[in-house]
Amino acid sequence: MARVLINIPREIHAGETITIRTLIQHGMESGYRPGADGNVVPRDILRRFTARFDDEPVFAAEFSPAIAANPFLSFTMVVAASGTLTLRWEGDNGFDQTETRRIAVA
Amino acid sequence: MKRCLLMLLCCLPAAAQQRRSSFEDMARETQALQRDDATNPAMLWVQEGEALWSGAAGAAGFSCASCHSAAETSMPGVAARYPAWDDARGAPIDLAGRIAQCRAERQGAPPLDRESPGLLALSAYVGLQSRGLPIAPPDDPRLAPAVAEGAALYAERRGQLDLSCAQCHDDNAGRRLGSSTIPQAHPTGYPLYRLEWQGLGSLQRRLRGCMTGVRAEPFRYGAPEYIAIEAFLMRRAAGMAMETPAVRP
Numbered sequence: 001m002a003r004v005l006i007n008i009p010r011e012i013h014a015g016e017t018i019t020i021r022t023l024i025q026h027g028m029e030s031g032y033r034p035g036a037d038g039n040v041v042p043r044d045i046l047r048r049f050t051a052r053f054d055d056e057p058v059f060a061a062e063f064s065p066a067i068a069a070n071p072f073l074s075f076t077m078v079v080a081a082s083g084t085l086t087l088r089w090e091g092d093n094g095f096d097q098t099e100t101r102r103i104a105v106a
Numbered sequence: 107m108k109r110c111l112l113m114l115l116c117c118l119p120a121a122a123q124q125r126r127s128s129f130e131d132m133a134r135e136t137q138a139l140q141r142d143d144a145t146n147p148a149m150l151w152v153q154e155g156e157a158l159w160s161g162a163a164g165a166a167g168f169s170c171a172s173c174h175s176a177a178e179t180s181m182p183g184v185a186a187r188y189p190a191w192d193d194a195r196g197a198p199i200d201l202a203g204r205i206a207q208c209r210a211e212r213q214g215a216p217p218l219d220r221e222s223p224g225l226l227a228l229s230a231y232v233g234l235q236s237r238g239l240p241i242a243p244p245d246d247p248r249l250a251p252a253v254a255e256g257a258a259l260y261a262e263r264r265g266q267l268d269l270s271c272a273q274c275h276d277d278n279a280g281r282r283l284g285s286s287t288i289p290q291a292h293p294t295g296y297p298l299y300r301l302e303w304q305g306l307g308s309l310q311r312r313l314r315g316c317m318t319g320v321r322a323e324p325f326r327y328g329a330p331e332y333i334a335i336e337a338f339l340m341r342r343a344a345g346m347a348m349e350t351p352a353v354r355p
Contacts, residue, residue: 007144069304070147
């Protein structure tokens with residue numbers, strides 16, 4: 001399991017636009033670099049990020065080899081009522097990680 | 107030896123006047139990355155270190171926390187005091203070396219190699235507990251020879267480019283080498299996340315980078331020379347605030 005940092009505002013009011021910030025530990029090996037033996041290191045990157053709030057998609061992103069290691073993502077969403085935020089990172093070599101966080105409106 | 111140290115201390119105030127962390131020379135965006143724990147990628151390693159701290163390892167089933175309890179209460183200021191004198195070896199030891207020693211000899215766990223993710227994670231986690239505290243090298247006369255050796259190594263020309271550390275970091279600090287500002291080389295934030303490395307690295311990795319940069323043969327990881335240079339640099343940076351885990355370009 002890759003280490004993940006997820007930042008959600010502490011106090012949220014209904015109907016408010018909030019910013020979610022995420023950081024995941026991943027090497028994002030581009031597939032273009034030669035290794036110590038001179039051979040190209042095979043690509044190993046995250047391909048897709050999706051965010052769902054109570055099963056409704058709120059944000060998605062496609063990753064490419066030019067994205068730095070340990071990618072940071074920030075997106076905004078409007079929260080009408082309390083619910084569960086599901087964040088999923090998918091990538092090469094079967095990488096698949098899902099994190100859920102409860103978002104409660106005040 | 108004492109006289110060496112005394113002389114060194116007398117030389118310090120001149121340099122101490124305009125000492126600045128290379129944090130101040132960074133782009134605003136990179137500074138913002140370091141300032142906010144939600145964006146600082148080094149916090150991923152800190153998280154790992156926190157898990158290692160409380161996880162049992164080795165035959166005896168001890169964790170770091172079994173002896174040291176919570177790092178938040180037992181570790182503040184510790185990273186600011188290294189390198190320290192190690193009685194067992196009769197030599198100075200740096201923080202990463204001490205963690206590796208504790209793990210292998212006291213916990214009986216598989217040893218952690220230099221620059222291994224686990225050792226970097228634990229060093230970052232212990233270092234974080236000293237963030238904001240002043241660097242406070244121990245007042246131990248047994249460390250004086252190492253500090254003097256570090257000062258000599260710092261001033262010694264090396265490599266095909268025939269450059270010493272001091273020629274860049276003392277004589278030309280603040281000027282530019284290519285597009286980057288030459289820092290004063292104060293080790294305030296190690297282990298740190300370097301954008302160039304795309305990961306966390308120790309001061310020894312940074313020193314190694316400078317040595318290969320001047321086309322000198324770097325010392326092996328954990329070499330007493332690195333610890334001597336660190337002892338000198340930490341004394342040179344005494345009183346400056348710890349930034350661990352820092353972000354650098």
